[in-house]
Amino acid sequence: MAAAEGFDEGFTGAPGEDEGPVPVVAVVGRPNVGKSTLVNRIIGRREAVVEDVPGVTRDRVAYDATWSGRRFTVVDTGGWLPDAAGLAAAIAEQARMAVDLADVVMFVVDATVGATDVDEAVVEILRRSGKPVVLVANKVDNVGTESDAALLWSLGIGEPHPVSAVHGRGSGDLLDAVLEALPEQPPRERFGVEAGGPRRVALLGRPNVGKSSLLNQLAGEKRVVVDSVAGTTRDPIDEEIELGGKTWRFIDTAGIRRRHRENQGADFYATLRTQSALERAEVAVVMIDATEPLAEQDLRIISMVIESGRALVIAYNKWDLLDEERRHYLEREIDRQLHNARWAPRVNVSARTGRHMEKLVPAIETALAGWEKRVPTSKLNQFFADLVSSHPHPIRGGKQPRVLFATQAGVRQPRFVLFTSGFLEEGYRRYIERRLREEFGFEGTPIAVTMKIREKRGKRK
Template structure:
């Protein structure tokens, strides 16, 4: 992103450690924004400590990629690699201890978790490769390491970066720049404006901030970098990011455009709310739906904005048709906020920010365990899971371990045999019962740890 200002504090040193092949170099590359570290499926590719400047949202830090921790004979190459990793731990201000959620906790994980614990450094536990249902379930095994709550992440797909940001934030000083708010104020609301080329993103940004901050014009593709702008709305700090237009992948040939697209996608990953801007005269084209689906898969709060509303005739019918099309074409975010506006005239722009605030509130919403289990009990009475091969699927209880987006876990037996239609039924029930319109709800299943519970 452009317009990065240097931090007014010494950069903390963050070390990524763990046994070989858990994805340390992949996370390193993602945080530095470049492929500085070689990545391969074979363990042991990384040997030396590799340092770069990492960024996550508004946090800047030095980050070190290390060799995989493994047992080795004294004096061997592997032992010297381990010494390098141990030195990185000693020098680090923060340690990211990474495990493989798909493989579960291994003897080496346990051994080296003890080594990290003895170093008396702040530790953030990451359960990597948690993008699948099995991976998320496996991430809970990492609780046994005694390093705190594991954060399910996917370094390869960029999932869980919002939670990693939240875990790192307390280790950084509050901004002390004279233009910043007093310490203790809430962090700025991070909003990304995305869409196809020439949808009017830069015009909308200029209208929101009240100045010609972004270059605009009739030509598509004027914006190349993702540009971050700090401003205030209703006394609330906002960090607004204007991005390059996203075309279909097959049409992106120019190298510079590829970099711009990658920057725009990275802005989605770091945002809390993403406004997908559509041209109201030709909305819901295939690329619009692909962008909205990407936002949902990244777990960001979503607002759909219909720009150029001043050019639309018969607005009442058009609004009704667009609402129906949105819920039909994007059922995974049913009920998402839909706002008609004109960046050119300013019509509807304040409604957009109200919709952003509402979507952000839903994205952060938590449901009590008691309320969840009352809901689950009612669901099972009205519509129990179908039997599979003559055997009942039992759903025992539910909980919400985290929000941003709302993430629910249901414990039971033979849950892997639940049909997709029943999982969708549960998700829709959660959305309707707990008023979660538009939220990209995450639902996973786990088997209780009781070895005597055979269902």
């Protein structure tokens, strides 16, 4: 159950519900041109490490940013030296991957130095990428140095945008140019109501858990590459498959690795793309390797689905390889570690042999039905009247908060707003969620519950 925050503002909606996938803007350039300073300027706070020494930034780090109401992810990269060796070569490779997987590239050049041979070499790589490029002429601190920026027209990649990352000069015009270069924002999707539109299913899980094998098994043919090497899939892959007389759109995603490895190579971007895939999906099938103990990554992926407000199905793969002892221990692991997702339909499958594949679609349909369930207000309030009568909130400090009225604020994550006479403790809110599920089902979907506390008359303005 969601924590009760911001009661006076009321319910704000599930994360990611109103917007599509967030585009990615990569900031690249040779060392010490001010990339991290520019990133700090864009996000409005000092998070990227800045030091007057080349090579301080080695990995890519992503930050959420907003400009003129448009959200995007800005990725700070290490200094790019195309012909580097050793560690510098690894940094250059990370920058190259940033370009490959970004929607827009911000190419930062030190206007006080001018275009160098390294800058020109980077320009050639950017041209071959075919990605939109916004040329940033940094360190233009006053009108007198704007002529330095004009000289960068010689790079042949469009207009140089003069900025001072340190002072903020010209940063607004630069961000306007970035927004113009971003792909058009798709209209808000109305989940499941498009005429004949296929329902969208994201396949999530750790690397090498069998997501691509499952997709191929469902399709009845080899649609995506399968390899024993973890991480073969990098970008989300959409496949439309006919199952049970319906067309489904499956999104096969790169495996999510451990938290400390997310900043390693392409896995960092794989995680970004996986999050975007989840935002586009209506239901997530989280695959777990049943032959191995439940890992922290498995629990984190399930938590990510719950936080996104999407419907959830858990598929235990490689079931054909389990003996009785492993099945016994797996049941104990599930009961102990997945208590926050006991409501999710569970299927035991084998992507390799096709065992129990016929059970996957009914589980997905069950989760979607729970995700879209609405309880009539009259039934809901009768339920709460009975609940409060039989199991009232404990008295705290001489006061006993009560649920005065309840309404379901939305579906496609069921969302409830409780109008109360006081703050409901977390334990009582968990009890409310458990009883809501017992009474009305909601199988396969997270539930969001918020409170709106009634003000005392004496405190009204």
